[in-house]
């Protein structure tokens with residue numbers, strides 16, 4: 009039994025936190041894969057342990073230069089682009105810091121604290137996401153230990169964020185020898201703080217998305233939903249395609265940060281629940297019964313939302329080169345969207361180079377179609393949405409309801 | 419006013435398979451090697467179902483699979499999807515689509531988590547849609563639940579007799595395969611092993627088909643654990659191997675097959691017929707028993723419970739209980755091995771595999787074979803169980819690409835480990851086999867080195883060894899077990915064995 013657990017609550021206190029030493033630590037975290045939706049957890053966690061946020065260093069966005077300068081010759085396998093670019097991120101933290109880091113912290117995120125949890129079969133990460141660090145690390149160890157040569161401790165715990173009860177144990181085991189004076193109790197409190205910080209951040213982002221949606225509803229204006237994995241927010245992986253689209257004046261919503269307030273959820277999914285297709289707004293069994301993978305589940309759920317909210321007149325799907333997880337979802341996602349008359353555009357096989365010319369043409373096409381059809385799409389979708397939209401001020405909501413009813417009876 | 423929801427997309431749900439339907443339908447299944455499939459068929463029939471395995475998947479199936487489902491699939495998905503679709507198509511031509519939908523149902527394992535294995539149904543669904551057979555009924559069996567009850571409609575009952583029968587059939591098929599692969603490379607009369615194996619499987623088919631009914635749950639469990647029924651039958655069929663004469667004084671490279679479950683298990687186009695190809699190239703193949711996968715599934719559950727030790731009060735007891743189940747599982751496999759003279763390879767200890775893989779690949783990383791690929795490679799190499807590892811890795815497989823990457827670290831530390839990761843696309847055979855050939859050439863040299871070293875240590879020349887064997891006809895039978903004496907090559911182990919025997923005789 010681990011020593012920390014054998015200790016009775018009444019026993020002598022554990023090690024004393026060495027706050028002075030901790031405040032001097034520099035921790036590098038590769039901004040990779042699911043770190044994109046969990047970075048706030050790590051900031052909250054290390055902050056609670058006494059490592060100031062400005063000493064937690066994330067690698068930069070993915071770029072070809074980063075790969076060339078820091079990752080060359082360290083790739084170990086040919087696979088999807090978001091994992092392949094990991095060597096550059098590691099290399100940047102090892103070789104590219106003005107002030108050296110002490111710890112390279114690269115969590116193997118096994119599962120995620122998805123908002124769909126409890127309504128789906130599981131919230132696992134993609135096998136490549138969870139194993140990515142093992143794979144990338146091999147490129148830094150195959151000839152000699154590059155981390156040790158650079159005076160860096162490599163720490164890569166497996167973390168099951170979907171199971172908060174075991175996260176303190178996982179992190180304590182991994183960090184007890186690198187965070188001076190760390191105790192289990194303290195780790196547990198820091199994990200709680202990590203979850204709190206993450207939740208706070210997500211709530212704020214969702215509130216901002218709600219503002220956008222309310223504006224669209226009020227002004228009867230269209231917006232775009234992005235259906236993608238978290239790391240497509242990385243400019244070097246998603247190539248900022250949605251930013252180009254935004255430049256045409258269309259507000260952008262990322263599915264990960266869609267508002268999940270109860271009033272809105274009931275309005276969007278109430279009819280499906282009443283018809284017995286689903287048990288809750290977060291149940292995706294009607295479209296994706298094998299709901300094991302957190303990010304996949306969220307994409308499917310996001311597609312359902314996009315299909316039901318009138319002002320989302322277009323959904324864009326981003327997929328990376330050789331993504332194995334997205335492949336089986338291509339048809340269901342497209343069908344979910346298109347059956348609702350919503351526009352659907354997919355950017356597949358994204359890799360290191362931004363296909364600037366073709367993206368420009370496609371973005372122009374999307375904008376053209378949105379301009380041409382958004383009004384009609386909003387009307388068509390409104391005709392099959394329930395009354396009492398919580399995004400609209402009450403009076404307007406009533407008016408819209410009356411209009412929708414008239415349209416339906418016509 | 420109720421708001422319409424019918425226009426929205428919904429996933430496929432099979433029409434119910436009722437108790438009255440079940441007599442009229444034939445259950446289709448597949449994805450294993452022929453011995454296991456034949457015994458599984460017997461298990462279904464024993465429980466009153468009509469069942470038949472799909473034909474072995476072919477390159478045509480691969481093309482059909484690619485054509486019918488979304489692009490970018492891993493090749494096992496393409497093979498299995500195409501295999502089902504082509505079978506249904508050809509049956510539709512024969513008896514009409516309407517008949518096909520009423521007469522057949524497809525049952526497959528699924529719902530097991532992270533990788534695409536848990537999502538195969540999506541490809542099947544799409545394929546069914548694209549061939550206009552959306553009405554066809556397909557059921558997924560959760561391989562983690564032995565007693566999940568009836569499928570929709572109550573026609574098919576996934577209960578203990580079915581699950582236990584399946585497990586026992588798979589173990590029996592494993593030991594048959596294990597004995598077969600240790601025999602055929604050395605048979606004196608070409609074709610004899612195949613003939614004997616066919617007879618054995620036919621007899622075992624009858625044994626499983628006539629398995630006595632012992633109740634739906636506990637009765638069935640107790641009976642399976644206590645009975646001699648299967649072991650006796652295996653001992654019977656083992657006798658047939660006595661008739662096969664073998665010449666094991668041939669230093670052949672031993673090639674351990676590892677890789678993704680489907681590719682390492684099937685024998686046919688999906689893995690370029692690699693088992694047969696290796697034998698034709700002069701190797702002794704060390705196949706991948708299905709038992710190891712089942713053992714891994716149990717270990718995975720144990721690990722999930724271990725995470726809660728120190729967090730959840732009951733976790734420690736649950737771990738102990740599940741480990742006992744795992745022990746019983748290993749014991750059952752070993753009983754069957756013993757019935758075959760302990761000639762089929764042993765199951766590696768799962769916790770040893772985990773320990774070996776730990777510096778390179780975390781044991782919790784799931785999807786595919788997890789840490790087992792790294793663990794098995796090291797276990798085989800360090801214990802001299804084989805000269806080389808041939809890892810069958812499907813093109814575009816998610817977990818396999820990860821463990822291959824981690825193997826870079828293993829090879830860095832064990833540069834003499836002969837490792838051939840073969841990417842299987844289904845239609846790039848020449849490239850894959852020539853890659854394997856290169857490593858095999860080195861493995862052949864090692865087999866000869868083993869043999870030469872054994873000659874030097876024992877002082878036995880091949881001629882003397884032959885003379886000694888002539889005096890001991892039982893050692894020239896396939897039913898004789900050559901003990902592992904620290905060399906990978908069977909011929910070298912035989913020399914050590916002969917030397918020991920001679921020493922004993924001289925001492926006497």
Ligand code: SF4
Nearest residue numbers: 088134136331332333
């Ligand atoms: S989800 Fe796709 S892109 Fe992301 S790691 Fe997995 S396979 Fe790669």
Ligand code: SF4
Nearest residue numbers: 492533535786815816
């Ligand atoms: S293990 Fe690999 S090949 Fe097998 S289903 Fe999963 S992704 Fe496909």
